[in-house]
Amino acid sequence: MNTTNSNDQISSWTSDQLLNLGVPEQAAMHINMLVLILATALLVYLADFFSRKILVGTLHKFAAKSSTKLIEYLVRNKVIVYLARIAPLIIVVQAIPVVFADFTSLISPLIKLTDIYLIMLWVWVARALLRTFKDFLKTTETFRDKPVESFLQVLTIFLYFVGGLLIFSTLTGKDAWTFVTAMGAASAILMLVFKDTIMGFVASIQVSTNDMVRIGDWVTMEKYGADGDVIEINLNTVKVQNFDKTITTIPTYYLISDSFKNWRGMQRSGGRRIKRSVFIKISSIRYLSDEEVSRLSKIQLLKGYLEERQQEIRQFNAANEIDKSLLINGRSLTNVGVFRQYVDAYLKAHPKTHKGMTMMVRQLEPTTTGMPIELYLFANSIVWTEYEAIMADIFDHLLAAVKYFDLEVFEMPAADDVRSLQFNPVATGNMHYPMTETMQN
Template identity: 65%
Template structure:
């Protein structure tokens, strides 16, 4: 009661001035309240501006003296701006009895509005601090490639739910627990509405716990057209920047329910696989004679191999008294086997091949397109451009080397091949005409 009396006396001066101006008493009450409200709002704005400038100056000065980025991120996420909004709120709360002294019935509702605004400001401050912590964790080595956005979104969703419950409790005058109890009957509807959020949250935990995907990983998910680097992992989606610079968005829980390929292992080991075949024309495969061996021995990479191999073959054939008038008898080398040995020696001495990973030249099952000689090895540079150059250099050399082993690479007939065959088999038109002497007879 004493507060109301003092409030009435403090606001009486403007009210009396309005009456002296000839304004009716009823209208003067409303104008008096509006003038006082405007004055309080101006004071609040001034207090907010001064507080914000002081805080920004202090934080900037402190940030310039520290090596951490946390204070810089506080400025970036406007935490000081939201904290400064508490000053006009405090001024307005203190001024309520004075401004609404003549409208006592309005005071409880105005206080409810200020309580709601306090809840919202607290939510904004929490959101700013949470985003600051999220951004700061992304700069650390431990959390740089972790799905920090997902957990930050979970916390902000929880904060929004709690704020909503508090606002509901403020407006209705009922406890928060009463509202939660009432919402228990609608839990099925809530689960349906927040299905994607719940699934995304569970998926984010599994992805983080099992270390399935990190920021920066190269993943391939053909079902959704994703083939590129992961740039963001949040509560509901994973953003992948494809190599053509397009962005593919994948629901987070699809990383758990569907299969995908993560190329991180390749990047960690430092070797990128090369698996490609040269198809040899089967009709060009043959046994090699002594003259062929002597000719192939001029090839530096397989000179020692041929001498050792031929010595063991000759010894076997002599011990077993093999008739070598036919090459098929006894043990022999083939030109395709020598070519495989050459390809193995070539990749073994190539400086661009990873020597600690698998290196193999193998023969696959013959097909209608010839006999595949497959190279299985790893380039020691995982960068796409350099990887393609390494692979191209290796196969350029081997394709050019095939003819030195009396082999041919299989290829389907080209248009000029067909034209050559047609011209070769078509008889001359003059030869089709009957002889003149024959016609005379």
């Protein structure tokens, strides 16, 4: 009651001064309201200015004593800005009955507007705090590669939902539970509207719990053209920055409903797989004579193997009285077998192959493009450019070494091969097709 009397006294004093100056009563009421509004605006501005100064100064003192960047994130996410608005809002709430003392019908709606603004202000403060904690958690080792963004978005949606309920209650004057009950009847519609959000939230939990994807992982998802590093995981999408610097956005739910490749295991192992074949022309495969074996023994990587192997073969053939006038009889070395042994020895001696992981040279089923000699090994570097250089170095050497074993690498005929053929006249029945001048050349 005392507050009401003091409000009336302030308002009536300024109004009386205007009336004493000869201003009409109706005009005095409006001028009085405008003067009080200007005075309130000035007080609000000063309160906002000093509250920011005080809060920022206090935070800087804490920042000087703290070794974390939490204070910096509080400022960056405007937590200080939102908190500083509380003091001016209190002044506005207290000033409304004074400013609009002559217009009492406006007081109740304006008080409701300030209540709504206060609710929104607290929602903004809470949202800014959530963003601050998200930024801070990303600086820690434990949460650096976790999808914190997804959980933040869920909490933000819940925050907006609670804020909406409170605003509804303020506007209608009804209990917030009334609105909740009404929404329960429309739960099926809500499930349909928020289907993607709910699925994304569930997917985010599964991705995080099962440790399927982390920020910084290299993933490949051919269905969506994604091949690069994960830079963001949020409630609805996962952003992948491809190696050509484009960004592919994948729905989070598809990480658990579709298949994708995560290269984290390869990156942790320190080795990247090389799986490639050299296709040998089958017609170039044959047995080796003793003279050819002796020639190949000059290759350092094969010398010990050939001497031991040749002695074993001779003992076997002699013990079984094998007629070696034909190489097919008994046991003999083949050029492709010796080449395969050379490739194996070369890979084991190569300084850039990973010796602690699987390494083998195997012969695959012959095809129309020749007989594949497949190399299955791991480079000792996971850096893309270094990996490609290691693989190129290995196959440069092997493709050049094939000729020393009288082998040929299969390749489809080129235009030059066709032009170099010598054509003869073709006779079909009684018709003869002489060579043209182009064919002769």
